[in-house]
Amino acid sequence: MGAATACFLARDHGLQVTVLERDLSYAQASSALSASSIRQQFSQPVNIALSLWSLQFLRRAADELAVDNDRPAIGLVEPGYLYLAATDSGAATLQASHALQRQHGADMALLTPGQLAGRFPWLHTADLQLGSLGLTGEGWFDGPALLQAFKRKAQACGARFMAAEAMGFDRQGARLQAVRCRDGSLHAADAFVLAAGAWSAPLAGQLGLALPVAPKKRDVFVFDTPAALPGCPLVIDPSGLWFRPEGRGFICGAPPRDGDPDAPPLDAIDHAQFTEQLWPALAHRVPGFEALRLRSAWAGYYEMNSFDHNGLAGALPGWDNAFTACGFSGHGMQQAPAVGSALAALVAGGKSDAPELGALSPQRLLANQPLLEANVI
Numbered sequence: 001m002g003a004a005t006a007c008f009l010a011r012d013h014g015l016q017v018t019v020l021e022r023d024l025s026y027a028q029a030s031s032a033l034s035a036s037s038i039r040q041q042f043s044q045p046v047n048i049a050l051s052l053w054s055l056q057f058l059r060r061a062a063d064e065l066a067v068d069n070d071r072p073a074i075g076l077v078e079p080g081y082l083y084l085a086a087t088d089s090g091a092a093t094l095q096a097s098h099a100l101q102r103q104h105g106a107d108m109a110l111l112t113p114g115q116l117a118g119r120f121p122w123l124h125t126a127d128l129q130l131g132s133l134g135l136t137g138e139g140w141f142d143g144p145a146l147l148q149a150f151k152r153k154a155q156a157c158g159a160r161f162m163a164a165e166a167m168g169f170d171r172q173g174a175r176l177q178a179v180r181c182r183d184g185s186l187h188a189a190d191a192f193v194l195a196a197g198a199w200s201a202p203l204a205g206q207l208g209l210a211l212p213v214a215p216k217k218r219d220v221f222v223f224d225t226p227a228a229l230p231g232c233p234l235v236i237d238p239s240g241l242w243f244r245p246e247g248r249g250f251i252c253g254a255p256p257r258d259g260d261p262d263a264p265p266l267d268a269i270d271h272a273q274f275t276e277q278l279w280p281a282l283a284h285r286v287p288g289f290e291a292l293r294l295r296s297a298w299a300g301y302y303e304m305n306s307f308d309h310n311g312l313a314g315a316l317p318g319w320d321n322a323f324t325a326c327g328f329s330g331h332g333m334q335q336a337p338a339v340g341s342a343l344a345a346l347v348a349g350g351k352s353d354a355p356e357l358g359a360l361s362p363q364r365l366l367a368n369q370p371l372l373e374a375n376v377i
């Protein structure tokens with residue numbers, strides 16, 4: 001979010017930008033540990049719009065983010081997302097979402113179990129009622145490559161990336177004047193964007209704002225299998241399991257759970273979850289996954305917004321020159337292009353053809369009006 005916003009501020013609005021990043025290796029940044037997949041199968045129109053705009057940007061990324069002759073390759077592929085339903089209510093939810101998604105320009109098809117079996121012969125369909133498949137515009141890409149491409153383009157347009165940990169702010173009335181960093185440095189600016197991902201709440205607290213954003217660990221398991229799954233999309237099983245191809249193998253995981261603790265160590269991978277929950281679900285949905293070998297696993301933090309599972313993007317209430325983009329709850333990698341472009345325009349008082357961020361304004365916290373996103377995986 002920070003690199004994308006910096007890139008658009010410098011590239012499209014000609015502003016002088018400084019990015020303060022406490023760890024320029026991005027070792028724990030969500031953007032370095034993401035599954036970096038993109039979909040339009042959301043329940044909120046703003047999310048469909050942001051992901052559609054971002055998709056078009058990702059398709060053009062080599063041009064948009066080229067620096068001289070260096071055209072970044074972000075490896076976008078579009079095999080789709082496949083949401084599966086096994087109950088009447090699950091099928092009704094898919095049908096309702098389908099109508100909304102089509103209305104907002106997403107390219108989806110609802111598939112009966114027979115159609116699913118015809119299209120994906122490796123899939124166990126006997127207990128399914130319906131599937132929703134993205135025909136175009138859904139898939140995955142190389143997230144860390146996108147982060148680096150935004151950063152390189154921003155730097156080429158004059159932005160500075162500095163190693164510094166923001167700790168607090170100097171202010172006068174309702175205006176922020178400078179960021180104070182742990183190393184004692186002070187960075188003055190006309191406008192400030194808080195884009196500290198899962199760690200945004202403590203900084204917002206310095207501004208008297210309680211952002212409901214916390215780091216929730218998500219494990220991703222990498223496995224090999226002799227099974228061949230031609231045309232395999234990112235599959236979301238009724239059990240909550242998700243899996244998709246990655247390189248020569250596959251990755252999989254489970255959705256967030258209520259009551260997940262905040263910020264457990266990232267090296268505490270829950271291997272029991274894989275053996276006891278995910279593998280049985282994998283083998284049930286794809287009989288070929290009976291034979292698989294767990295190759296590795298990694299974990300990262302979702303920057304989970306417990307208020308409504310959606311991003312907080314726009315002006316920070318009560319402040320004249322402070323903005324944020326945080327709390328995207330697991331769909332921030334794909335939305336960074338659109339959010340970065342729209343937020344940069346807001347900060348600069350300029351224009352962007354990215355979707356308006358009004359629906360994601362943090363004002364909704366004060367008004368107690370959640371914009372609940374039902375499709376969080």
Ligand SMILES: Cc1cc2nc3c(=O)[nH]c(=O)nc-3n(C[C@H](O)[C@H](O)[C@H](O)COP(=O)(O)OP(=O)(O)OC[C@H]3O[C@@H](n4cnc5c(N)ncnc54)[C@H](O)[C@@H]3O)c2cc1C
Nearest residue numbers: 001022029030031034035036037166197300331332333334
């Ligand atoms: C396992 C996993 C799978 C995911 N899968 C997907 C997916 O398929 N599709 C999708 O769209 N999204 C996915 N996401 C979510 C996505 O990765 C995030 O929404 C996105 O990366 C958030 O970007 P960000 O810039 O807000 O946060 P980050 O990338 O975490 O960046 C925040 C940065 O702020 C820095 N920072 C924090 N505090 C300070 C401070 N005080 N001073 C200076 N710097 C500070 C951090 O070091 C960090 O580099 C996934 C996330 C995880 C963990």
